[in-house]
Amino acid sequence: MIRKITEEELLAQQAYVRAFRHLPGRPETYHIVTYGCQMNAHDSEKLAGMLEAMGMTAAPTREEADFVLHNTCCIRDNAERKALGNVTWLKEIKKIRPSLLIGVCGCMVQEKGMAEKILNQYPFIDLAFGTGNQYKLPELLYRAAEKRERVVAVEEEQSTLAEGLPIRRESPWQAYVTIMYGCNNFCTYCIVPYVRGRERSREPGDILREVEQLVRDGTKEIMLLGQNVNSYGRELAGGWTFAKLLREAAKTGIPRIRFMTSHPKDLTDELIETIAQTPSVQRHFHLPAQSGSDRILKAMNRHYTAEKYLDRAEALRAAVPDIGLTTDLIVGFPGETEADFEDTLALVEKVDYDSAFTFIYSPRVGTPAASLPDQIPPEVSAERIDRLIKAQEQHTEKRLNALIGTRQEVLVTDFSRRDETMMTGKCGRNISINFRGTKADIGRILPVRVVSAGRTTLRGEKEIQEASHE
Numbered sequence: 001m002i003r004k005i006t007e008e009e010l011l012a013q014q015a016y017v018r019a020f021r022h023l024p025g026r027p028e029t030y031h032i033v034t035y036g037c038q039m040n041a042h043d044s045e046k047l048a049g050m051l052e053a054m055g056m057t058a059a060p061t062r063e064e065a066d067f068v069l070h071n072t073c074c075i076r077d078n079a080e081r082k083a084l085g086n087v088t089w090l091k092e093i094k095k096i097r098p099s100l101l102i103g104v105c106g107c108m109v110q111e112k113g114m115a116e117k118i119l120n121q122y123p124f125i126d127l128a129f130g131t132g133n134q135y136k137l138p139e140l141l142y143r144a145a146e147k148r149e150r151v152v153a154v155e156e157e158q159s160t161l162a163e164g165l166p167i168r169r170e171s172p173w174q175a176y177v178t179i180m181y182g183c184n185n186f187c188t189y190c191i192v193p194y195v196r197g198r199e200r201s202r203e204p205g206d207i208l209r210e211v212e213q214l215v216r217d218g219t220k221e222i223m224l225l226g227q228n229v230n231s232y233g234r235e236l237a238g239g240w241t242f243a244k245l246l247r248e249a250a251k252t253g254i255p256r257i258r259f260m261t262s263h264p265k266d267l268t269d270e271l272i273e274t275i276a277q278t279p280s281v282q283r284h285f286h287l288p289a290q291s292g293s294d295r296i297l298k299a300m301n302r303h304y305t306a307e308k309y310l311d312r313a314e315a316l317r318a319a320v321p322d323i324g325l326t327t328d329l330i331v332g333f334p335g336e337t338e339a340d341f342e343d344t345l346a347l348v349e350k351v352d353y354d355s356a357f358t359f360i361y362s363p364r365v366g367t368p369a370a371s372l373p374d375q376i377p378p379e380v381s382a383e384r385i386d387r388l389i390k391a392q393e394q395h396t397e398k399r400l401n402a403l404i405g406t407r408q409e410v411l412v413t414d415f416s417r418r419d420e421t422m423m424t425g426k427c428g429r430n431i432s433i434n435f436r437g438t439k440a441d442i443g444r445i446l447p448v449r450v451v452s453a454g455r456t457t458l459r460g461e462k463e464i465q466e467a468s469h470e
């Protein structure tokens with residue numbers, strides 16, 4: 001049963017916020033280290049919002065902070081090892097500065113057995129909490145800071161939805177908006193359903209009010225977030241679908257809408273039509289394929305075949321010819337033969353992606369795939385991923401070159417990292433474009449003519465006439 005956090009529960013947290021502000025010797029500064037996906041990045045914005053409401057200010061580095069919080073990811077083994085390595089490094093700082101408070105939260109803490117591991121093997125961690133009780137940060141940190149005692153809080157049942165938390169957004173122009181939490185799909189390699197719980201869709205009214213406020217604040221682009229946005233609304237009354245939510249979000253007047261991530265099995269014709277008919281929905285679709293082999297897709301529990309996937313990709317291209325498709329691909333899934341891998345290469349050839357995130361399969365304890373026979377030797381996986389990357393690079397080069405001479409609308413977000421006279425931003429296809437400009441361009445949507453293509457980015461020239469909807 002999904003349960004929305006009650007007004008009383010929020011008021012209780014607000015009481016801790018006020019009490020913390022007056023707590024003698026409390027931490028004054030914080031630093032959050034974020035690992036993993038956009039969902040985690042947005043969770044960190046909420047955690048920062050709560051910490052600032054508690055009267056703390058952001059420290060630029062871990063070394064300068066009174067409270068360091070690691071918002072962890074556990075999707076791959078190396079993400080977990082990196083987080084634990086970085087937390088352990090802080091132990092040395094704590095020896096010099098014992099008042100330092102060290103916190104760990106996010107998906108890794110939610111893993112089975114991790115709370116005990118933290119209690120027994122990481123005695124220098126002061127505060128650990130899972131994804132289900134992030135909204136209790138004011139209370140948990142108050143307890144850790146007041147008595148200087150260790151606080152570990154992990155709720156097994158993840159059925160709550162917290163609305164009304166303060167958010168400290170990283171960018172004034174772009175904003176993450178979570179539309180749903182959790183996942184019901186249980187892909188056999190994936191730990192997300194175990195650490196993020198079952199699907200919980202936010203009420204459309206809450207989402208749309210958040211988007212309307214962002215429009216009033218001058219935000220130019222929103223990214224609607226969920227593990228599988230295509231199944232948005234299934235458990236809600238009123239016939240809500242993701243397509244309907246997109247149409248309603250577009251009515252708020254937000255100039256650009258993106259979303260992440262979509263499961264191919266739930267990509268409906270209604271959604272494709274909505275994208276085609278809604279200009280503010282950007283021309284980029286991330287459609288994770290994971291494999292091109294039907295045998296491996298079945299073992300992954302993905303519920304589609306390569307043919308079905310291609311059908312969805314072609315339907316998208318037919319309805320929205322200028323759409324850029326990107327994907328996620330895993331190599332070295334248990335039992336993957338050379339022929340299976342060649343099916344993945346064939347899929348890459350057929351779909352002609354703009355780009356692809358490629359991964360070597362990483363077994364996660366507790367998932368069905370981790371105990372499958374025929375785990376692939378690392379050297380075989382390494383050789384395959386190398387070939388896959390090379391194959392995709394050719395498509396990326398071809399697709400970027402095809403954009404030379406076109407006019408793209410770019411949301412300018414920063415100076416180019418390599419050249420301070422150049423500005424950078426992304427076009428609707430989600431490809432970075434650099435062009436000569438000034439600081440005054442930041443936060444604007446500008447028309448840019450593409451003049452050349454690099455390996456992964458484009459170079460352009462600003463056009464005189466500016467976008468009308470700015």
Ligand code: SF4
Binds near residue numbers: 186
């Ligand atoms: S759809 Fe599959 S890969 Fe994506 S979060 Fe759910 S279980 Fe994991």
